[in-house]
Amino acid sequence: MTDLATLQQSFQHYLRHQDGAGILTEIVNDAALSAQQRLAVYHEGYYLRLIEILENDFVVLARLLGEESFSQMARAYIHDFPSQYRNIQYVGCRLSEFLARSPVYHEHSLWRELATFEWALEEARIGEQATSVSIAQLAELAPDAWGELSFVLHPTLKVLRLHHNAVEYYQASYAEQAWPELLTHTELQACIVWRKQFAAHYRYVNSAEAWMLGVVLAGERFAQICAGLCDFMPEEEVAPYALGRLQQWFADGLITRLCLAE
Amino acid sequence: MANRQHQQLPYLGFGLGLRPTHYEYILNHRPDVDWFEIVSDDYTIPGGKPLYYLDRIREHYPMVMHGVSLSIGSVDPLDKDYLSQIKALADRIAPQWISDHLCWTGVEGYNMHDLLPLPYTEEALKHVVARVEQVQDYLGRQILLENVSSYVSYQTSQFTEWEFLSAVAEQADCLILLDINNIYVSAFNHHFDPLTYLHNVPRERVQQFHVAGHTNHGTHIIDTHDEPIIREVYDLYAQAVAHFGKVSTMIERDDNIPAFPELYAELQALKAIAAKVTTQAQVQEDV
Known part of the structure; x- marks a missing residue:
């Protein structure tokens, strides 16, 4: 029987990476919805929820990149810099750092500066x-x-x-x-x-x-x-x-x- | 049990969630709402507009605090900083009570910002009970725990959800925030009878009801809180009132938030249902 700690680690691993190795067999399957489909609700929800937060905090960057590119970039950020904040309002605080460090995005220095600027505005609002x-x-x-x-x-x-x-x-x-x-x-x-x-x-x-x-x-x-x-x-x-x-x-x-x- | 107050909490009537889009409306119109529930985490920030409006609105309405980040079921240590923020906020607004969810939100220092379901095992029960006691001792009061909507259940579960919720409440001596919509959603997703759930939760521990809308995807329902309440959930609410009697009730709308009067109208519908059910119960008692 999987202990609570292992189960939570495996579940979280699935949310972040959609890798069901440790968790799939732990989930009840039924005819209406498979274990994989059930877990996918959480995986998709995890990314979509945080992407929506980032869209609201980085409105101009999102407009500049367009919906698809922003969503792709935000997904990569969420993947590489998972939130360590209790408060969801701080999820975007390392976006600029991600853009500076990511091999895919580091050449886009305007995006990085726009992220820095929009985050500074957001921090000022709740400071x-x-x-x-x-x-x-x-x-x-x-x-x-x-x-x-x-x-x-x-x-x-x-x-x-x-x-x-x-x-x-x-x-x-x-x-x-x-x-x-x-x-x-x-x-x-x-x-x-x-x-x-x-x-x-x-x-x-x-x-x-x-x-x-x-x-x-x-x-x-x-x-x-x-x-x-x-x-x-x-x-x-x-x-x-x-x-x-x-x-x-x-x-x-x-x-x-x-x-x-x- | 260090400093825990164990007092009878009041019946507050019918409330709504306090949302930023409604701040001005509330201050300008002072709507006839009995109380407001705040999402505690929206106000655990250093300053700015939300805290200003919170203080102004608190001058006119009773409030309760509802958190989303306690992560009571996580195997990570309890977050003392978060708890101290919650305590500071409670000192600021003197809420009637404080609630959070029977779930976990992340491990290894990460926060998935979701209300993730627990396996209903002896191990999880023992773990959660110990942590609820710690939180209650720290806050010096009983807390309320809410049942979450879920899309998975675990092979290892040894209890039903209602058995687990009830056991946590009894063993940790905490109270229950029963989300009627979440019962409906989870009953659909896991094929159980929502009335069985309602009828097997300890009546004396249910302090508050949440009612909300959701999104039905045919094969499953997602607890989106972005739609009006559906008829079936109103019906289940009526059953809950019939079973539990007068319980403080509020509508939890988190997204796609309509103008205040629309939510107010939904609240009046709940009020009418509760009044009708209570009157019927009284008549039956008199007969």
Whole structure:
């Protein structure tokens, strides 16, 4: 008699690989439906259920590939990267990694970037809750306190660095326009993704703002940030630039706390 | 048994599953629904829209939590992280009760995201009973386990499904969420009489009914939860009410979700059936 552990391993093996070696003889056969047909309900259901989840999380990638190609790619992903998540909402989190590592798909770097971008949007939608602060809090500070000021950014903020115009593909899809021509940037383009209210937002940032966000995330204080910006622009432009970015971040809901040195 | 509360759970009346497409409608119209059941896993996320609406809607309606990932029958260790998420969610919304399924969802660290049937053996029974006790002790309350639809049965099974479900409930001292549609589906797929199932489940342990739709493929039925309830399932529900009496009832629609008023109309149909059956029973008692 097969023990519970062996039976479950064999059943799961069938779901993933449709190999009935260990499980077929364990299943009751009858005239209405054979053991193989009964197991096939689970095998097909497993793939179809997860493909549907991926179609919903990667809407633009699915449109770009078309139903059949997307389904084939998604099947390969589910096969190679079986879910280890309790929550089905995270099933797509390694799609971009799969596309990078798969010998079949690794040449399609646009698909990989689109997957990265769409997953970042999805993660932002369900990411950690935080309340943004208003720019009025900044105005309340004494001017000599600014140098020691640091900022806590929204926990959903992610900085992506993209080789291709994946963002334009995303926009074209939702605007129901023709796909743009594929572009490869000479330098990586930084794009930030975050949640404001309940919606995922994104925008490109230039190299100075990307650097600023990086050091703010690392906990640097405003005086150090301004000093570092001198590498990107003439000194007289630093203060207006830094203030302009801060204003934008407040408007974007990116700042959730102002911290002053003890 | 560490901290387990063992209290009489209330009768909640007639509820619906809380689905994101209905959030705004519910808040704007405050429909006359007695309670909502949430899919716990939809809210074990760090933040965002679902949790916001959950809190707002909870202010107006009683709720129960229904999970899909406990994997109570798996030979993998119980997932403590998942249990702590469930406990945190319960602390947040104070549900009337917490349920999951009598099934397994994966082994070796994987999740197949399906409610897979167990073999009904002494070994599986012992295994499940021990785990239900662990979960109940951790959550500090009795849980409800639901019968799943199935498309296979195992050569090694030593019990019928209803015997197994009943034994788990009795031995682990848990409650039962009886899915009327799942009984209908499994009865069709495995050729048993659904009434035999109904009549052999311990009455005092049945705390909730699920009713749902399915897809009939001729040779077998798949429990898709994406169609209206069919007449035969309404009839079986009437039999269940006649046998078990007043049991909190809800419609579980997971896909192809219609506008709220359509589900509400289905719920009224269930309510009418329950009222009619209960009145008939009362008349018979009086006679």
